[in-house]
Amino acid sequence: MKRLIITTLAATLLAGTALSGTAMAAGQRYDDHGRYDQRHDNRHDNRHDSRYDRRDHRDDRRDHRRWERGQRLDARYRDNRYYVSDYRARGLRAPPRGYRWQRVDDSYVLAAVATGLIASVIIANH
Structure with missing residues (x-):
């Protein structure tokens, strides 16, 4: 049983x-x-909906922010397309080892390459 x-x-x-x-x-x-x-x-499934593509671009335009010393530069702005190689022509000092100038929005940002820690911010002259 x-x-x-x-x-x-x-x-x-x-x-x-x-x-x-x-x-x-x-x-x-x-x-x-x-x-x-x-x-x-x-x-x-909205990945291929054009309304969402337009919204994403609008969000990028609204993401203008004021950078300050001690903040971390977002990873998207540490890309080579924001890199300033002709810093002397733009009136900037040579970056110390491990740092480089990035042009973000209307500012030149001196940030650490490895961590993105901001050491200096200078408003760009147009």
Whole structure:
């Protein structure tokens, strides 16, 4: 009798696990980086909607901020396209080792290459 109850209980548990595993696997999808994304729903996939592209560009324009010594320069502004190689022609002093001048918004920012820590900020003359 015990054997019958244990066998029935084990079969019920295995059947329940198999059904719930199938249901869960049906809801799981991989995102762009190969991770599971269970919340993904095709009805709300806005990655290719042009309204969202325009909104992103508007946010960049509003992100004008005042840089100060001691802050960290955002990683996006530490890119080579903001790098100022002709600092002497612009009236800037030579950067110390490990630092470089970046032109961000309307300012020249002297920041550490490795950490982005700002050592000096000079307003750019147009």
